[in-house]
Amino acid sequence: MCGIVGYVGNRECADILVDGLKRLEYRGYDSAGIAVFQNGKIKVAKSKGKLVDLEQKMESGEKPHGICGIGHTRWATHGEPSDINSHPHGNKRVTIVHNGIIENYKQIKDFLIAQGYGFESETDTETVAKLLDYYYDGNPIETISKMIDKVNGSYALGILFRDYPDTIYAVRKESPLIIGLGENENFIASDVTPILKHTRKYYLLEHDEIAIINQTGVKVCTTEGEEIEKEEHIADWDIDAAEKGGYEHFMLKEINEQPTAIRTTISPRIQNDLPYLEESGLTFEMLKNYKRLFVVACGTAMHAGLVGKYVIEKLARVEVIVDIASEFRYRNPIISEDDLVILVSQSGETADTIAALKLAKERGATTLAIVNVKGSTIAREADLVIYTHAGPEISVASTKAYSVQLSIMYLLAFELAYAKGAITEERCKELTKQLIDIPEKLSEVLVLKERCQFIASRLVNSESLLYIGRGLDYALSMEGSLKLKEISYIHSESYAAGELKHGTISLVTEDMPVVAVATQSDLLEKTISNVKEVKARGAKVSIICPEDVEIGKDVANHLIKLPKMEDILMPMLAAVPMQYIAYYTAVLKGCDVDQPRNLAKSVTVE
Ligand code: M6R
Numbered sequence: 001m002c003g004i005v006g007y008v009g010n011r012e013c014a015d016i017l018v019d020g021l022k023r024l025e026y027r028g029y030d031s032a033g034i035a036v037f038q039n040g041k042i043k044v045a046k047s048k049g050k051l052v053d054l055e056q057k058m059e060s061g062e063k064p065h066g067i068c069g070i071g072h073t074r075w076a077t078h079g080e081p082s083d084i085n086s087h088p089h090g091n092k093r094v095t096i097v098h099n100g101i102i103e104n105y106k107q108i109k110d111f112l113i114a115q116g117y118g119f120e121s122e123t124d125t126e127t128v129a130k131l132l133d134y135y136y137d138g139n140p141i142e143t144i145s146k147m148i149d150k151v152n153g154s155y156a157l158g159i160l161f162r163d164y165p166d167t168i169y170a171v172r173k174e175s176p177l178i179i180g181l182g183e184n185e186n187f188i189a190s191d192v193t194p195i196l197k198h199t200r201k202y203y204l205l206e207h208d209e210i211a212i213i214n215q216t217g218v219k220v221c222t223t224e225g226e227e228i229e230k231e232e233h234i235a236d237w238d239i240d241a242a243e244k245g246g247y248e249h250f251m252l253k254e255i256n257e258q259p260t261a262i263r264t265t266i267s268p269r270i271q272n273d274l275p276y277l278e279e280s281g282l283t284f285e286m287l288k289n290y291k292r293l294f295v296v297a298c299g300t301a302m303h304a305g306l307v308g309k310y311v312i313e314k315l316a317r318v319e320v321i322v323d324i325a326s327e328f329r330y331r332n333p334i335i336s337e338d339d340l341v342i343l344v345s346q347s348g349e350t351a352d353t354i355a356a357l358k359l360a361k362e363r364g365a366t367t368l369a370i371v372n373v374k375g376s377t378i379a380r381e382a383d384l385v386i387y388t389h390a391g392p393e394i395s396v397a398s399t400k401a402y403s404v405q406l407s408i409m410y411l412l413a414f415e416l417a418y419a420k421g422a423i424t425e426e427r428c429k430e431l432t433k434q435l436i437d438i439p440e441k442l443s444e445v446l447v448l449k450e451r452c453q454f455i456a457s458r459l460v461n462s463e464s465l466l467y468i469g470r471g472l473d474y475a476l477s478m479e480g481s482l483k484l485k486e487i488s489y490i491h492s493e494s495y496a497a498g499e500l501k502h503g504t505i506s507l508v509t510e511d512m513p514v515v516a517v518a519t520q521s522d523l524l525e526k527t528i529s530n531v532k533e534v535k536a537r538g539a540k541v542s543i544i545c546p547e548d549v550e551i552g553k554d555v556a557n558h559l560i561k562l563p564k565m566e567d568i569l570m571p572m573l574a575a576v577p578m579q580y581i582a583y584y585t586a587v588l589k590g591c592d593v594d595q596p597r598n599l600a601k602s603v604t605v606e
Contacts, residue, residue: 001075001600002087002099003027004177005194006158006168008068009185009215014045014058017071020187020194021051023242026394026594026601027099027190028075031086035095036069037165042095046086050595067215068166070158070188072097075600078105079122089121090129093162094136098125099190100154100175101605108150124153132159140169144210145223148173154351154604156205158188170211175604176349176376179203179211179218181232186213190602191373192235193242193392203230204375233375241391249593251395251487255579256446258403259439262572264389265404266411266435273429275415281384282368287419290340293320294365296328296356297344298603300398300482301405305344306475307571308409314568315431316417325352326606329359337364342412345369346393346401347602348376355606357381370408372401395594396601397487399579402479406572410435434565438572441563445576448560449584452577455542455558456584459484462513465492466534467578468500469517470527476571477517480578487586487596497530510538515581518545519562519570531555542581544574 003024007013017034025032032054033046043064047054051073072087078101079085087097102108105124108131113119117130128151135146140161154174161169170177170188180187180195180202187195188211192202203220205211209228212219220228247253269276278284293312295305302324309320323333325343329352335341341360345353348371357378360367369382372390379385388404411432418428459465465484467477474496481494495504497516508514514534518527524545532555535541542558543551551559560577562570586593 001028001604003073003190004097004099004158006070006188008168008213013067013069014063017069021071021073023193024190025051025073026396028073028600029595030076030081031074033086033088034069034071035088036064036066038064038066040165042160044088048081048083070097077101078124085121085123089126091133094129094133095160096129097158099156102151103153141210141225144171148208148223166214168213172205173207177205184215186218196239200235202233237392251397251583251593254393254395254400258400259442261390261400261404262407263439266407269411275411275432280386284419287416291338294341295322296325298325298350298352300402301344303479304402304405307406310472311413315413316420316422325356329355335363335365339365341365342368343378344405345378346372348373348378349602349604351604351606396596396599434569444563445573449580451560452580453584456581456588459513459585460588464512466514467494468497470497470523471520472571473517473519476574483579483582487582487593488589488591497527508534508537508539512539514539514541516543517574518543519574520567544577
C-alpha cells in the first residue's frame with residue numbers, strides 16, 4: 001500500500017514523478033504529493049484526494065521545478081486522508097516519502113517531543129522524518145543507519161537531505177523498492193511500472209541496504225557504508241500492458257487479456273504434452289512425497305486456492321488445506337516437513353501472506369510461491385517459485401491474476417495426480433490438452449458481455465445479493481461475490497447452495513437476487529433444487545451453466561450458457577461472466593471501477 005517514486009537526472013522532474021505515481025495509484029489513492037529540489041531548497045506540493053487533485057493544485061502555481069525529487073501516493077493507515085497527512089513529510093533539512101508502517105512511532109514521537117520537536121500530522125511517517133533530522137550530522141549514511149536501529153516495522157523510504165540537492169537516498173525493510181537505471185538519470189519506485197517508459201534496467205534493493213542515487217550513478221551500501229555489488233535485472237513487462245489501450249477501464253482490459261495471460265502462463269510449463277514444473281525446482285520426485293498441501297493466500301488469491309483444493313483432492317487424492325493468510329499466521333497451524341505450503345499472491349507483497357510464508361518455513365515445510373510480480377518478497381523468500389505471466393494487473397479488482405493462478409493450480413493438480421499414480425499418463429495428457437484449449441474457449445465466453453451487461457442492469461438497484469453453488473461452483477461463487485461487492489458496493493454473500501436452508505434462506509425475498517453457478521453435472525440436480533427453493537420465495541435467479549444444460553424459464557430468470565468442457569475445467573470459463581457482471585453493475589452504478597473506495601491493490605499492512 002502506498003506507492004513511492006523518485007527521479008534524478010537532467011529533466012524537469014515534477015511531471016515525471018506524477019506520471020510515475022499514476023502507474024502506482026492502484027497502491028493507494030487517498031492523497032498524493034511530491035518534493036523537489038528547487039534552487040537548493042526542498043519544495044513540496046501535496047494534496048488530499050487523487051493525483052488529479054494534486055495536478056490541479058500544481059497547475060495553479062504550486063508546481064516545484066527541479067531535476068531531483070520524490071513522490072508518493074497514499075493509502076491512509078495513520079491519520080485520515082487530508083492535506084496535512086499527505087506525504088512527503090519532514091522539514092527544510094530532511095524530507096521523506098514512505099510506504100509501510102512504523103510500529104513504534106508513538107515511542108519515537110514521545111522521544112522527539114521531549115527533544116523539542118513539533119509535529120503537524122498524525123502519521124507514523126513524520127516521526128521517521130523528524131528522527132532522521134534529529135540524527136543528522138552531515139552524513140546521510142550514518143544518519144539512516146541510526147534511524148534503522150531505532151525504528152521497528154516496515155518501510156520503503158525515499159529521502160532528500162537539503163545538503164545533497166542532487167541526490168536521492170533510499171532504504172527499505174519489508175516494503176518493496178526498486179532502483180531504475182537510466183541513461184544519465186535514475187529512479188526509485190515501488191515496482192517497475194513507473195520506470196518502464198524510461199528504462200528496463202533495475203536493481204532490487206534488499207532489506208536495510210542503503211542506496212545513494214544521483215544522475216550519474218547508483219551506489220548501494222550496507223549500514224556500515226560498505227559498497228555492495230548489485231545484480232542488474234531487466235523488466236520484461238511491456239509498457240503497453242500498463243496502459244488502458246482504448247478500454248474504458250483497466251478492469252475491462254484485464255478481463256479481455258485472460259486468454260493471452262493463460263496461454264503465456266501455461267505454455268512454458270508443458271513439455272511432451274505433460275505439465276512440467278521443474279524450472280520452479282518442483283520435481284516429479286518431490287511431488288510423489290508430499291503428504292499434504294496447504295494453500296495460503298488472501299482475497300481472490302485464496303479463492304484460486306479453493307478451486308485448487310477441489311481439483312487436487314479430486315484428481316490426486318491428496319489432502320489440501322486452504323487458509324486465509326491472516327488466520328493461518330495466528331492459529332498455530334500443524335505443519336510438518338512432509339507438507340508443501342503454497343503461497344498464492346499477485347503482488348508478492350501481501351503482508352499476511354509473507355508472514356504465513358515465514359511461519360511455514362520456520363516449521364520446516366517446503367514453500368512454493370505462485371506469484372505474478374517478479375522479484376517480489378514472496379517470490380524471493382519462498383523455496384520454490386512459479387511465476388504467473390499475467391503482466392501488470394492495474395485494476396484493484398483482480399481478474400486475469402485469478403485466471404492465471406487457476407491455470408497453475410490445474411497444472412499442479414495434473415502433475416501431482418500423475419506423480420501419485422492417481423491418474424495415468426494418458427489421462428494427464430488429456431487433461432493438459434484441455435487446459436491448452438482454455439484460451440480459445442475463453443474467447444467464446446468473452447463475447448457474452450452483452451448478456452452479462454443485461455443481467456447487471458437487473459442487479460444494479462439491489463441492496464443485497466446471494467451467489468450460490470456446490471463443490472467447485474461454491475468456490476467459484478465466492479470469487480463472483482467478492483468481485484461484485486468490491487467494486488459495486490452492493491452487499492453480497494456466497495453460500496453453499498445446500499446450506500441455505502439452514503438459516504440464510506430467511507433473507508430471501510423478491511428483493512434479493514440470486515446468482516447460481518451450476519457447472520458440475522454430478523451436482524446439477526441438487527443445485528437446481530436449491531435454485532427452485534429460492535425462486536419459490538420470490539428471488540430473481542441468474543444461472544451460469546454449460547450450454548448443454550436445459551433449464552426452463554420457470555427455474556431461471558436469466559441464463560448464461562458457457563461452452564461445454566469437462567466439469568473439472570469449467571471454473572476457468574465460469575469466472576468470466578461473474579467478472580463481467582460485477583464490472584457492468586459497477587459501471588451502471590457510476591462507481592470508480594479501477595479504484596474502489598477504501599481499497600488498495602497491494603496490501604502491505606496486516
Ligand atoms: O497481491 P495478492 O494476490 O496477495 O493480493 C491478495 C488480495 O488482496 C487480492 O487478491 C484482493 O482480494 C483482490 N484485489 C480483490 O479483487
